[in-house]
Amino acid sequence: xxxxxxxxxxxxxxxxxxxxxxxxxxxxxxxxxxxxxxxxxxxxxxxxxxxxxxxxxxxxxxxxxxxxxxxxxxxxxxxxxxxxxxxxxxxxxxxxxxxxxxxxxxxxxxxxxxxxxxxxxxxxxxxxxxxxxxxxxxxxxxxxxxxxxxxxxxxxxxxxxxxxxxxxxxxxxxxxxxxxxxxxxxxxxxxxxxxxxxxxxxxxxxxxxxxxxxxxxxxxxxxxxxxxxxxxxxxxxxxxxxxxxxxxxxxxxxxxxxxxxxxxxxxxxxxxxxxxxxxxxxxxxxxxxxxxxxxxxxxxxxxxxxxxxxxxxxxxxxxxxxxxxxxxxxxxxxxxxxxxxxxxxxxxxxxxxxxxxxxxxxxxxxxxxxxxxxxxxxxxxxxxxxxxxxxxxxxxxxxxxxxxx
Numbered sequence: 001x002x003x004x005x006x007x008x009x010x011x012x013x014x015x016x017x018x019x020x021x022x023x024x025x026x027x028x029x030x031x032x033x034x035x036x037x038x039x040x041x042x043x044x045x046x047x048x049x050x051x052x053x054x055x056x057x058x059x060x061x062x063x064x065x066x067x068x069x070x071x072x073x074x075x076x077x078x079x080x081x082x083x084x085x086x087x088x089x090x091x092x093x094x095x096x097x098x099x100x101x102x103x104x105x106x107x108x109x110x111x112x113x114x115x116x117x118x119x120x121x122x123x124x125x126x127x128x129x130x131x132x133x134x135x136x137x138x139x140x141x142x143x144x145x146x147x148x149x150x151x152x153x154x155x156x157x158x159x160x161x162x163x164x165x166x167x168x169x170x171x172x173x174x175x176x177x178x179x180x181x182x183x184x185x186x187x188x189x190x191x192x193x194x195x196x197x198x199x200x201x202x203x204x205x206x207x208x209x210x211x212x213x214x215x216x217x218x219x220x221x222x223x224x225x226x227x228x229x230x231x232x233x234x235x236x237x238x239x240x241x242x243x244x245x246x247x248x249x250x251x252x253x254x255x256x257x258x259x260x261x262x263x264x265x266x267x268x269x270x271x272x273x274x275x276x277x278x279x280x281x282x283x284x285x286x287x288x289x290x291x292x293x294x295x296x297x298x299x300x301x302x303x304x305x306x307x308x309x310x311x312x313x314x315x316x317x318x319x320x321x322x323x324x325x326x327x328x329x330x331x332x333x334x335x336x337x338x339x340x341x342x343x344x345x346x347x348x349x350x351x352x353x354x355x356x357x358x359x360x361x362x363x364x365x366x367x368x369x370x371x372x373x374x375x376x377x378x379x380x381x382x383x384x385x386x387x388x389x390x391x392x393x394x395x396x397x398x399x400x401x402x403x404x405x
Contacts, residue, residue: 101383103375105148105398109194109348109390112140113286114180115157125282126353127360129392131157134183140395141184141191147398153194153242153390154180157287158201166210166221167202171228178236185237194269195233197226197243197254206284206291208245208299215294223250227257234263242325244271246299252319269348270321273309273335276300279328279354286353309335313343321345323388328352330377333384340385349386351377356392371400 088098115121115131123129132140141152156176162169169175181193198208199222205211209222222245230241241258243250251270258266276297284290301308313324322345326336329349340347359377363370374393381389391397 101379103379103382103397103401105394105401106150107382107387107389108149108394108398109151109153109388110144110149110394111153111155111390111392112137113155113157114176116159116176123282123286125285126357126392127364128396129286129353129356131286134180137180138183138187141188144395144398145188145191147395147402149394149398150190151192151194151240151388152184153196155196155283155287156180156201160288163202163204165204167199167225167229170199170202170225171232173232173235175232178232181233181236181238192239193237194240194242195230195238197230197233197241197250198245199225199229200289200291201287205293206289207294208296209247217299219247219249219299222247223253226250227253230254231257231261231263234258234261234266238266240267240269240323242269242271244274244327246271246274246296246301249319251316251321255320267322268320269323269325270316271327271350272312272316272321272324273332273339274300274325274327275303275332277303277328277331277352277354279331279352282353282357303331306335306338310338310342313339317343317345323348325350325390326386328355329381329386329389330355333380336381336384336386346387347385348388348390349381349384350390351381351393353392359393371396375400 087094089095113123113129113131114137115133117131118133120133120136121131123131130136144152154177158169158176172178177195181195184191184193199210200206200208203209203211207217209217209219210225211217226243226245226247227250230243233241241254243254251268255268258264258268276295277300301312309326316324324339324343324345325348326332326339327350329336329351332349336347336349355377359368359370359373362368363373374397378389378391378393378397
């Protein structure tokens with residue numbers, strides 16, 4: 001009987017290391033670029049097929065029987081190709097070598113709501129989130145720091161009696177945000193504090209700017225108040241000023257105001273592409289800051305627009321912004337990617353309250369696995385190009401990552 005190579009199935013094979021077998025061979029039938037392997041038994045002259053092939057030549061481990069059966073096609077085909085991307089997914093170690101995007105707690109900025117009441121007030125539309133008094137705020141910051149989250153952004157729920165047409169409370173040295181900044185910095189000087197600059201928490205009209213009697217938003221008058229607000233927050237110890245108002249020219253005005261006050265080291269994280277989105281509903285519940293009339297479409301961006309975001313980014317960069325933000329994050333991954341490609345500045349993205357609430361609601365009902373969806377959603381934002389992510393999941397996500405994802 002002739003000798004056949006166990007690997008190639010050919011009667012003549014000169015490949016070094018290929019074992020030869022007498023009396024049976026593997027026949028490779030080529031159909032286009034596909035090889036179909038079947039075993040031929042010379043003694044019976046009948047075709048039989050291996051039930052458990054381990055390779056083209058049906059090489060099983062020593063001591064394991066491999067039973068041929070009549071007229072049963074082999075459950076394996078072989079494509080003639082050199083590139084097999086799945087080889088880079090075959091184990092957790094190899095997948096780690098090939099991983100392109102990494103999610104770590106130092107990418108998170110943790111939004112926290114503060115109020116002047118006592119204790120913790122849960123927010124109904126944002127399960128797990130709450131308004132904090134000073135004591136609970138410090139406890140939450142301490143816990144987050146222990147999880148590896150080092151940056152925090154504060155949003156105030158201002159008492160209705162302090163709200164005015166021009167939002168003067170926004171730059172009160174003894175205002176709610178200013179006092180909370182000082183409290184955090186006294187206790188945790190290593191914490192990085194980001195502050196929101198806009199008038200909607202302080203404005204009786206619920207808008208980010210000053211509203212005229214006929215409903216128009218005054219751009220330049222608003223910017224003058226925003227500069228005072230930014231300097232006041234820097235006085236209190238803010239590390240990063242984040243104007244979210246979307247008024248024209250406010251980045252340049254705030255930069256000049258900070259520099260003239262001696263705060264050349266205080267950064268500006270501009271809400272560059274803040275869209276007029278319906279994903280903000282739970283946030284407005286948290287602060288009771290929804291517009292009393294009209295909407296914000298005359299200053300926030302149209303969700304249909306992408307090129308406009310590039311224009312806003314170019315302007316903010318020229319005006320002295322240190323970082324650029326996209327808000328919301330999940331529905332605008334294309335905008336994050338576009339800004340990351342167009343600008344040399346770091347891009348931040350805000351996973352907003354509506355995104356948070358939807359994941360929490362679906363998780364609570366068992367429709368999705370909350371932990372996995374949280375990490376996947378944040379990884380997607382990171383992969384799109386965000387260097388920093390504002391997320392209400394910051395502390396939970398940091399813990400998930402520490403526990404192995």
